[in-house]
Amino acid sequence: MALEITAARPDPALLDLPWSTPLEEWPEDLLAAFPRGISRHIVRFVKISGRVVAIKEIKTDIARREYEMLRNLRRLGLPAVEPWAVVAGRVTPAGDPIDGCLITRHLQFSLPYRALYSQSLRRGTASRLIDALAVLLVRLHLAGFWWGDVSLSNTLFRRDAGAFAAYLVDAETGELREQLSDGQREHDLDIARVNIAGELMDLEAGGLLQEDRDPVEVSERIMTRYRELWQELTGTEIVDTGERWRVDERVRRLNDLGFDVGELEMTTDIGGTSIQIHPKVVDAGHNSRRLLRLTGLDVRENQARRLLNDLDAYRSYFGRQADDEESVAFDWLREIYEPLTRTVPPELPRKIEPAEFFHELLEHRWYLSERHQRDFSLEEVKADYLTHVLPTKPDEKDVLGVDTVEMPVIASED
Amino acid sequence: MATVKFEGATRIYPGNDHPSVDKLDIDIADGEFLVVVGPSGCGKSTALRMLAGLEEVNEGRIWIGDRDVTNLSPKDRDVAMVFQNYALYPHMSVADNMGFALKIAGVEKSEIRKRVEEAAKILDLEPYLERKPKALSGGQRQRVAMGRAIVRSPQVFLMDEPLSNLDAKLRVQTRTQIASLQRRLGVTTVYVTHDQVEAMTMGDRIALLKDGLLQQVASPREMYDRPANVFVAGFIGSPAMNLITVPVTEDGVKFGSHKVEVERGVLSRAGSHVIVGVRPEDVQVRTEDDGLEIEVDVVEELGADAYVYGRPVAKEITLEGSEEGGERPFIARVDGRNVPEKGQHIYVFPNAEHLHVFHQETGERLA
Ligand SMILES: Nc1ncnc2c1ncn2[C@@H]1O[C@H](COP(=O)(O)OP(=O)(O)OP(=O)(O)O)[C@@H](O)[C@H]1O
Numbered sequence A: 001m002a003l004e005i006t007a008a009r010p011d012p013a014l015l016d017l018p019w020s021t022p023l024e025e026w027p028e029d030l031l032a033a034f035p036r037g038i039s040r041h042i043v044r045f046v047k048i049s050g051r052v053v054a055i056k057e058i059k060t061d062i063a064r065r066e067y068e069m070l071r072n073l074r075r076l077g078l079p080a081v082e083p084w085a086v087v088a089g090r091v092t093p094a095g096d097p098i099d100g101c102l103i104t105r106h107l108q109f110s111l112p113y114r115a116l117y118s119q120s121l122r123r124g125t126a127s128r129l130i131d132a133l134a135v136l137l138v139r140l141h142l143a144g145f146w147w148g149d150v151s152l153s154n155t156l157f158r159r160d161a162g163a164f165a166a167y168l169v170d171a172e173t174g175e176l177r178e179q180l181s182d183g184q185r186e187h188d189l190d191i192a193r194v195n196i197a198g199e200l201m202d203l204e205a206g207g208l209l210q211e212d213r214d215p216v217e218v219s220e221r222i223m224t225r226y227r228e229l230w231q232e233l234t235g236t237e238i239v240d241t242g243e244r245w246r247v248d249e250r251v252r253r254l255n256d257l258g259f260d261v262g263e264l265e266m267t268t269d270i271g272g273t274s275i276q277i278h279p280k281v282v283d284a285g286h287n288s289r290r291l292l293r294l295t296g297l298d299v300r301e302n303q304a305r306r307l308l309n310d311l312d313a314y315r316s317y318f319g320r321q322a323d324d325e326e327s328v329a330f331d332w333l334r335e336i337y338e339p340l341t342r343t344v345p346p347e348l349p350r351k352i353e354p355a356e357f358f359h360e361l362l363e364h365r366w367y368l369s370e371r372h373q374r375d376f377s378l379e380e381v382k383a384d385y386l387t388h389v390l391p392t393k394p395d396e397k398d399v400l401g402v403d404t405v406e407m408p409v410i411a412s413e414d
Numbered sequence B: 001m002a003t004v005k006f007e008g009a010t011r012i013y014p015g016n017d018h019p020s021v022d023k024l025d026i027d028i029a030d031g032e033f034l035v036v037v038g039p040s041g042c043g044k045s046t047a048l049r050m051l052a053g054l055e056e057v058n059e060g061r062i063w064i065g066d067r068d069v070t071n072l073s074p075k076d077r078d079v080a081m082v083f084q085n086y087a088l089y090p091h092m093s094v095a096d097n098m099g100f101a102l103k104i105a106g107v108e109k110s111e112i113r114k115r116v117e118e119a120a121k122i123l124d125l126e127p128y129l130e131r132k133p134k135a136l137s138g139g140q141r142q143r144v145a146m147g148r149a150i151v152r153s154p155q156v157f158l159m160d161e162p163l164s165n166l167d168a169k170l171r172v173q174t175r176t177q178i179a180s181l182q183r184r185l186g187v188t189t190v191y192v193t194h195d196q197v198e199a200m201t202m203g204d205r206i207a208l209l210k211d212g213l214l215q216q217v218a219s220p221r222e223m224y225d226r227p228a229n230v231f232v233a234g235f236i237g238s239p240a241m242n243l244i245t246v247p248v249t250e251d252g253v254k255f256g257s258h259k260v261e262v263e264r265g266v267l268s269r270a271g272s273h274v275i276v277g278v279r280p281e282d283v284q285v286r287t288e289d290d291g292l293e294i295e296v297d298v299v300e301e302l303g304a305d306a307y308v309y310g311r312p313v314a315k316e317i318t319l320e321g322s323e324e325g326g327e328r329p330f331i332a333r334v335d336g337r338n339v340p341e342k343g344q345h346i347y348v349f350p351n352a353e354h355l356h357v358f359h360q361e362t363g364e365r366l367a
């Protein structure tokens, strides 16, 4: 059987990789030692044509299915790793067949939860990770994706203005449906709960959990956060005819959560004294889409919210409320955002992304002002940040290996 | 522990006009290992998920014990899906890996310990309880994962193609393990597979589905010896049963030049033709004209026996189950010391004691 590579844009460099060798035995010099979550399959990161890809060794038909599923998820605009290729038809020099490979692009600045826990962490990190996962799960469910294997290991996290944004990394068990039943959503939630508890207990057993809260208790948060969010996004609300402003308020609340409302169904009761409102949420990314439209900056949701707030502050500071939004945004970008994020020390791009850097500057300004009880200009803040804060930060662009675990449950023999 | 009952259970997916599971009736005994088998898309997974509460039941009912669970949420059914991608946690002991989910369910520490120890005994993991999973072999790790489901002590275990990830050798090994484990535990189990060999070797009984319809539910032996229709006959057994349409005579059927006697009562329910089924091991082979003339294409030597693959010389005779572009071969098992050669013509007819007769139109079993 011949080697068979399926990819949207195949890179000839793929052919140079040692496909006739099991992934576990690939030479070190090909590999990038980034941390990974817990997995049953062998996963390796490989540098190829100036980028890093994740290669997972898995049965070919499952690899193909997962590749297609990831493509579908991305087509639906959902946050998932980008599938790149499937390699099939591998054989050893002796002619024995080897499992296929799924190749995805390494998600830059992404942090597996285990890597986060090897850094010194702010309190409440677990909660913030779970919050991000709850948002991801709700978005997936709204789109009809039934995950089947929800866990911290199967999620990647990126910093997002002090919070985290979650991305799906393992779609192996997933199915896309027209719509999910309550039982199906609850099933995912139940799996999430048990997996998160297990993952946190594991960190605890390894002495890596710096918080002293009970993992079981922390894991419960996925249920409450998910349900709150689901209710807010899909729940029907009954308001008095005299309180129409509450319709607007509902839309604004959804926007604040980062979701756009596609349609709002309104029905009045027979007497006409109350209105029933039922939103149909289209997607998350309300703020990041708005910022993209205004400035061309493509950043994550909370970062976008932060930047938009600063843009608003800029606008009122200069009394430009009457000006058109685009031109104010253009000036803000040129006068404030770009000067601050462009001229930076060379190590900065490895440690932090521009939008997150900007967010940190705003945070740092608040901190300095509190401490010294006076206003600071952003240039002053930046100088202080670069001297005192940046050197203490780890590189996060492609975080290097700590506590990586592979636990093949089913792929090996006695 | 409990019985399970599907009662006219039907599932129509939104947007489909045909049910994916159609009026399914199965009674599963307490402690029974039932394997649901059938070709891809026949509704196996759907049926299992209906029982798990993960797929709505549009018509009919499902019972676990004497509880009608049709409208209960998955949580309230007391069933466990086994092998659903269980992760093993490297820093936790084997005992904790098996028992931690009970902690979430609020089970007392001492009770967790008790159940973990019981499960470990059954799984031969007792000496390893305090070790870390890294120190275990692949097979032992698999058993730890099974342990996670066992300690929940559910009323019913559900498994959907749990071995599909494994290579062939490990699959055989693991299926024996699961079957013997199930017998020791005595927990009612419903197991889904598309592999009839797996079904035959594991199940107390097999339920065979096609296009959402139950074809037959019976023990492996019964399925093999008395298939209810042509579809079951062709699906169960490897290599497959030969199925050929032949003319009916006064007191039997004609198999080429060979007459096989069949009870008159049977023939009275048939038309001018019937479909005759004969398993490869029940084929009589002659070198002179007696039976259906076959040209040998391939001979597969297996030592004591050999399988002969050929096709009827008369072009108008085809085997049932042949698809467009792919004729099914006629298969006969012969003595390994007396094997015909490729290209040779042989004559075959069924052993009268092991003859299967099906209605030509309905495909239903006549004898
Ligand atoms: N594109 C990627 N970018 C960054 N990290 C990745 C990527 N793909 C995989 N990983 C890392 O590899 C780990 C294992 O990948 P994955 O979850 O797909 O493997 P698996 O064996 O299918 O897992 P499971 O045991 O949950 O089925 C992930 O937890 C993640 O940390």
Ligand SMILES: Nc1ncnc2c1ncn2[C@@H]1O[C@H](COP(=O)(O)OP(=O)(O)OP(=O)(O)O)[C@@H](O)[C@H]1O
Residues within 6 Å of the ligand: A177, B013, B014, B016, B020, B038, B039, B040, B041, B042, B043, B044, B045, B046, B047, B194
């Ligand atoms: N969510 C769905 N929406 C619409 N049709 C579906 C859905 N899921 C399954 N089906 C259809 O229902 C039928 C039964 O599917 P099911 O997955 O139960 O079959 P299966 O026997 O388990 O197949 P396989 O062995 O391929 O897993 C198929 O025709 C399938 O296309």
Ligand SMILES: [Mg+2]
Residues within 6 Å of the ligand: A038, A039, A040, A153, A154, A170
């Ligand atoms: Mg995974």
Ligand SMILES: [Mg+2]
Residues within 6 Å of the ligand: A170, A172, A173
């Ligand atoms: Mg997986």
